[in-house]
Amino acid sequence: MRWLARRRADSRRTSKVSSTDLRVPAPPVWLRWLPALYVVGLLILEPITPVQWPVSFLLIALPVVSAYAHGPVFVAAVTVFAVAFEAVLAGTPCCAGRAVGYVGERHYVASYISTALVGMLGTFLAATRMRRERTLATVRSVAEAAQRVLLRPVPRRLGQVSIDTLYLSAAAEARIGGDLYEAVLTAYGVRLLIGDVRGKGLVAVETAATMLGAFREAAHDEPDLSGVARRVERSMTRRAEQLEGDEVAERFVTAVFAEIPEHEQVVHIVNCGHPPPLHFGRDGVTELEPTDPSPPINIGVMVGDSYHMDVAPFSPGDQLLLYTDGVTETRAPEGSFYPLLDRVRSWGPMAPQDLLVCLHRDLIDFSGGNLDDDTAAMAAYRLPTELTG
Structure with a gap:
């Protein structure tokens, strides 16, 4: 019985290792850096746009941009960053193009809430994407095994x-x-x-x-x-x-x-x-x-x-x-x-x-x-x- 228990434990460990060793294709480098490039572009636009154009509202899309190449934890962290950064831009007169900041102004509060909701959606999308990528990696590994069985190396x-x-x-x-x-x-x-x-x-x-x-x-x-x-x-x-x-x-x-x-x-x-x-x-x-x-x-x-x-x-x-x-x-x-x-x-x-x-x-x-x-x-x-x- 002990031998059987050890065999089952070894089998479980083997299955865990094999499932985690699947090679998931890494996203392109430019896609991984896209969130940072998005923020840099926004910082360039913010001081040169008219006062009535609060470009900081564009941060609402940052979580979705991050979900294309990063995991749910990263997207959640980006969401927190986006909300905080919106507040910083809204409260900084020189960046907002105003004489005073508007951290608590109702339009900005609505933007914070919208960014948080989009961040939840982006986190879900990132988790779904990673799950599908792992599934694809599994399919590829099975296909490679089938290839070796069907068309054995000559x-x-x-x-x-x-x-x-x-x-x-x-x-x-x-x-x-x-x-x-x-x-x-x-x-x-x-x-x-x-x-x-x-x-x-x-x-x-x-x-x-x-x-x-x-x-x-x-x-x-x-x-x-x-x-x-x-x-x-x-x-x-x-x-x-x-x-x-x-x-x-x-x-x-x-x-x-x-x-x-x-x-x-x-x-x-x-x-x-x-x-x-x-x-x-x-x-x-x-x-x-x-x-x-x-x-x-x-x-x-x-x-x-x-x-x-x-x-x-x-x-x-x-x-x-x-x-x-x-x-x-x-x-x-x-x-x-x-x-x-x-x-x-x-x-x-x-x-x-x-x-x-x-x-x-x-x-x-x-x-x-x-x-x-x-x-x-x-x-x-x-x-x-x-x-x-």
Whole structure:
């Protein structure tokens, strides 16, 4: 019983620490200094305005200005300061622009009361803002944990292949979306997957999780890459049959399955309605267009699950770039689409990490910082023989 009590106490302490360790984004510096700037501006206006313009009344807004970036205790203190400062300005003839002060004049008393009431409102607003910021921080931490579970970090090296990945979610606060990728080392070589779930939101995330789980199992069991695609299709179909309504139609996935055998200098590709991978070889950069496109995953049950595998040369020193349509559908401010093939051809040979860093920066520059779709990319580089021996 004592052991159980200690465990419960430890659990409570852990939960308290984890809840207080959440990172709440700090407001901008200028917003934190805004109350002080507001007071300075008022002091500048007070002596230069006509007598009939009591600028000190503007202090009534100071608590609300403070509530944008500070907590309820700070706002309450600012409220007390604002009321006291109003009285000081009202009782100082040189500042009020009068021969005598008017500390107790009824208009000023009304201003004190109004400032106090606004201060109460500002204190409530600050408390509400901080509570929502903590909630958002919690959501972000949960999303980051879900991201790590759903899209596990891919090892930088699998066998003879060096790999790097890029993921950008359109829902910036959620951190996760409907694009997916995976790479596993199997007895048949390194097997890669990149896919794009139709739609966004929780439905897309759940579909992506189902797809990744099916691939991680099938990649080790199926000797043929086409068999991996069929196995994933069957798993997705079973899951879709458990759903009701129109959601089934929202759960198909375009994908590319790739396999890099250890003892063959080739790459096997099964393209299920997805943008074609780019191959970086001695002859430059080329698109690996499918000779017989396969249907997207979860549509094969309707059109036939005939998954065709293409074979292309893939020698040591060659590189493969898999990507989702979030890359090629990125638009410039004037509306043109991102010319991926032309861009990468102009960069020259790069390591996987450098290639994806360059791609990320170029997408941001091309779109003017407005990436409005989920984006995923994976680069796989076959190491030269001297680095694998």
